[in-house]
Structures are given as C-alpha cells and as structure tokens.
Amino acid sequence: MPPAPELGEPIPVLPAEVASPRSAEFELVCDIWSTDARMAREHAWQAATIAELARRRSVERDAASGDRGAAGPDTRAARPAALADVADDFVSELAVIRRCSETEASRLAAESILLTTKLAPTWSELYAGRLTVRKARILLDLLGDASDGVAAEVQARVLPRAEDCPPSRLADRARYHLYRLDAAAKERRRREAERKADVHVERTADGLGRLIIEGPVPAVHAARDAADRYARWMRADGDDRPIGVLRSTAALDLILRPWDTRRPPVTAHLVIHAALPALRGDAPDGAQPAELDGQLVSAAQCRALLASLGMLRLGPPPPGGSIRIAIDDPVTGETLAVATRAELRRGAGTGRQVRRRTGRAAATGDGPGLHSPPARPGYRPSAAQCRLTTTRDRHCRMPGCRRRAGRCDIDHVRAHGAGGQTACWNLCCLCRRHHRIKTFAPGWSFTRLTDGRLVVRTPSGVTRSTRPPGWYHEPEPDPPWLDDVAPPDPLRG
Numbered sequence: 001m002p003p004a005p006e007l008g009e010p011i012p013v014l015p016a017e018v019a020s021p022r023s024a025e026f027e028l029v030c031d032i033w034s035t036d037a038r039m040a041r042e043h044a045w046q047a048a049t050i051a052e053l054a055r056r057r058s059v060e061r062d063a064a065s066g067d068r069g070a071a072g073p074d075t076r077a078a079r080p081a082a083l084a085d086v087a088d089d090f091v092s093e094l095a096v097i098r099r100c101s102e103t104e105a106s107r108l109a110a111e112s113i114l115l116t117t118k119l120a121p122t123w124s125e126l127y128a129g130r131l132t133v134r135k136a137r138i139l140l141d142l143l144g145d146a147s148d149g150v151a152a153e154v155q156a157r158v159l160p161r162a163e164d165c166p167p168s169r170l171a172d173r174a175r176y177h178l179y180r181l182d183a184a185a186k187e188r189r190r191r192e193a194e195r196k197a198d199v200h201v202e203r204t205a206d207g208l209g210r211l212i213i214e215g216p217v218p219a220v221h222a223a224r225d226a227a228d229r230y231a232r233w234m235r236a237d238g239d240d241r242p243i244g245v246l247r248s249t250a251a252l253d254l255i256l257r258p259w260d261t262r263r264p265p266v267t268a269h270l271v272i273h274a275a276l277p278a279l280r281g282d283a284p285d286g287a288q289p290a291e292l293d294g295q296l297v298s299a300a301q302c303r304a305l306l307a308s309l310g311m312l313r314l315g316p317p318p319p320g321g322s323i324r325i326a327i328d329d330p331v332t333g334e335t336l337a338v339a340t341r342a343e344l345r346r347g348a349g350t351g352r353q354v355r356r357r358t359g360r361a362a363a364t365g366d367g368p369g370l371h372s373p374p375a376r377p378g379y380r381p382s383a384a385q386c387r388l389t390t391t392r393d394r395h396c397r398m399p400g401c402r403r404r405a406g407r408c409d410i411d412h413v414r415a416h417g418a419g420g421q422t423a424c425w426n427l428c429c430l431c432r433r434h435h436r437i438k439t440f441a442p443g444w445s446f447t448r449l450t451d452g453r454l455v456v457r458t459p460s461g462v463t464r465s466t467r468p469p470g471w472y473h474e475p476e477p478d479p480p481w482l483d484d485v486a487p488p489d490p491l492r493g
Helices: 022-056 059-065 073-078 090-098 102-115 120-128 133-143 148-161 167-181 185-195 217-236 243-256 299-308 341-348 383-393 432-440
Strands: 199-203 209-213 269-273 290-292 295-297 322-328 335-339 408-412 427-431 445-448 454-457 463-466
Touching: 022 090, 022 102, 022 120, 022 133, 090 102, 090 432, 102 120, 102 133, 120 133, 120 148, 133 148, 133 167, 148 167, 167 185, 217 243, 290 299, 295 299, 322 341, 322 383, 335 341, 335 383, 383 408, 383 427, 408 432, 427 432
Parallel strands: 269 322
Antiparallel strands: 199 209, 269 290, 290 295, 322 335, 408 427, 445 454, 454 463
16 A cells, blocks of 8 residues: 555555556455454544543542532533543543543543443454444444343344444344343433433534424424424415525524514624724625634624624614624734723724714824723622633633633632732633633643643643634743743733
8 A cells, every 4th residue: 555645745546557457456445444444443442541541530539629619410410321430520631632522522431431341342343343433333322321231132142243234234133132121221211312302503504503402203393393384384475485494484483483572672792803904895805704702704794794783883882782892912813902882982082072063073082092901909800801801712711612701700820819810811711610620620730821822731641722712923832841831920911
C-alpha cells in the first residue's frame, strides 16, 4: 500500500496496471476487511483504557466535594447506570481529553465499562476483529440494562454467528433471545426511555433548526397527524407553499399560539457581535458575518432582523425589545465595553442639545466615553460586570461546553477569598456543572492568562485552553505546568 499522504496533499490514485487485474482487486477487498478488523480492535483497546481510567476515578472521590459539590437531581437522572461507581467529574475529564462533547464522552464511558464487564464476550469478539463497532453497539443498546446472567446467555446464543450476520438481523436475533429470557425487558426499556424523554433542538441548514419532541409513539403520531391536518386546511384555504413547510408552520403555531393575546407578548433581547460596516445598507454581499446569540448569520440576515425589530431606526427600540452593542478592540478583538443605544449616545456625547428645526440630536463631543466596569471590593459582581462577562464569553468557558451564558454562573477564576478580585479580568462564565467541578472536584486547575485564555488542567495532567469568541490575536505559549503560571496582573481591567 502507498504511504499515507500528509495533510493537504492529494490522495494518491493507484495506477491502472495495479488496480485493474482481478488479483489486485481482491487485494483491495482484503485491505478493506483488514481495515474493518483494525478499527474494531482499536475501538476495543480504547474501551479497555477508558474503563481502566474510570476505575481509577472511583465514586469515593465525590465524597470530598460534600453536599454542595454533589450533582443535582437532573444530572443524576440523566447519568447512565454503568457510571454509578465512577466519580461525577470523570465524564468532563474524558471530554477534555478527547476534545469532544460531554454527551459523546458519557456514552463512550458507559460503553467502555459495559464492554469490559457485563459484555466481555462481545469485547473479545470486537478485539479479535470478528465483530464491527456497529454490531457491538447494537448489543450494548439491547443488553446494557439486562442482568449479568441474561446478558451472558444472549451473547452465548448470538455471538457464534454474529460475524456473518447483517446488523439488522443481529439486532432481531438478540431482541428475540432477550425477550424470551427476560419477559419484562421490553416493558422495562420502554419505561426507561419514557423517563429520559425530553425536547431537543438541533441545527440543520443555516438559519434553520430541528425541534425534536420525544414521547410515547401513539402521542407522537397523533401530534404529527394533527400538524398534517392543519397543513392541509391551510392548503385548502389557498396557501400554495410546500406541504412540509405548512406542517412545520402549523406545528410551531400550535405550540407558540400567536393568536392567544392573553399571554405576555414575545420580546426580543439580542446580543449581536458584528462589524459596523457590515450593518450598513450599502454593505457588499461578501460582508463579514455577524454572530447573533451565539449563532453565525450573514450580514444581510442580521440587517433584516434588526430592521424587522425596529432596531435600525433612530428612535427608541420597540416596547419589550432590547439590543446590546459590544465594543471590541479592533486589533485584538477583546470586548472592552457593552452598552445599550442610550448608553452609547451618552458615552459619545450625543443627545444633549436638540436642534429645534429638525428635532435631531446634535453631537457635543464631550461625552465620558465607554469603559470596562471597575473592580469592586465585594464578592458579588455588579450588574455591569455580569453584562460584560456574559457578552464577552457568550457561553461556558469549559473546553467543549457550549451552554449559553444566560444559563451559566459568573465565577471568580482565582477564588475571591484567595486574593482574586471581583473584576472582569478575573470573571468568566461557567455552567453550574463545571462550576462545581472547578470548586469541589480534586485535581482540577483553572487559570486565566493575561491574553484572555482560560487554561484548564484535568487530574490526569491534560491541559486545554479556551479564549472568548472573537479574540483573534496571537496567544501566549501554553504553560508546561499550570503551577508555574504567574497569576494575571491585578491592575488589568
């Protein structure tokens, strides 16, 4: 086989005299088989190493956190049963190690523990290359909550012929033997799925998303049928949009009920990060995209939304709506101040003199300007500090976490009682879960550098860093050990 290409190099193409003979084609087929076997073996080896690290993070480590550092009821309810004996912060540590989401890390950790304990025969077939990763996950899904005896019996019956069995057929065989050996398994799995039902949002195309509502199958089909009926009534009334668009519109209207005037009106509170030239009406088509509440949108979409909300006019914003303007350093991208339109006018010195003939404000040029909120002696940040911190960070600063800033705590990177000031340079957004880990979990270290980065070190010694979105200057070099990093300059901010 040819050597693997370097990053950015074109993929090599086998010459015709090598790829065309029947024997050479069979060699390619063998390479495909061997690749599948190597991938299965590597997955099994990864599961063994993750399970070993999880065993070293026993649940006894959580005892040092006390009641305040314990996980909340929602976190405990969503935790897989396979992780019951593992410390609560292990999933976060694994997510930082692998640079993945905590949802993926939780699933991988649970799979690894099950494969090396209850499903050890499946792990052996996976390591031998006779079972693909997809087939192993089918057995994990069906046998993960079964008793050890039932899981062992089902594996003994399905694994001997699993190598030559398609995945769908393997799932049917495993489900058949499971329900014969454990009559209550199907009902137990249904109740467990209902207990974890939720509503999720997924991003699809630019500017669109998918609302996923989990529930009992009869209720889900009834809801879909109701949306279809309303859509067909809309079509009968002359709406010629595609039927799928009509279903989507009807379903959203059924939830939001825009005709119900008894409820408070929907208000718009937006945080926009955009280059000012991109918001002008004569901006070119290739203008710099804007960020709207954490989502990238085109400059044209941003202008259209602001115009629909009345935010581009000179008068006051519409009732119930608000807009914050982030003032960023043009060189580093650092967020220096956050202001409303009224605060921006006062800071620039406009609106103090009124021309009687035109009724427009005239600039005086003697405004106080805009500044970062000053440090304060108390523990609780001021409202201005919270506003700048949430606007600057936009989401949880833990590597890989994207929980919105509105759902996060404002945390002192250096503890307030240990010399950390209540100043914007020492504040960051952390969701409640990662706030608990930083404060109570042993072995973790969080350090803020002077270039705005938050450096996180796991108990296993892995170091990752995050920077507030939009900061694009060259960072400081990564510290070899966090214990050697000097604290930020207290005069900063």
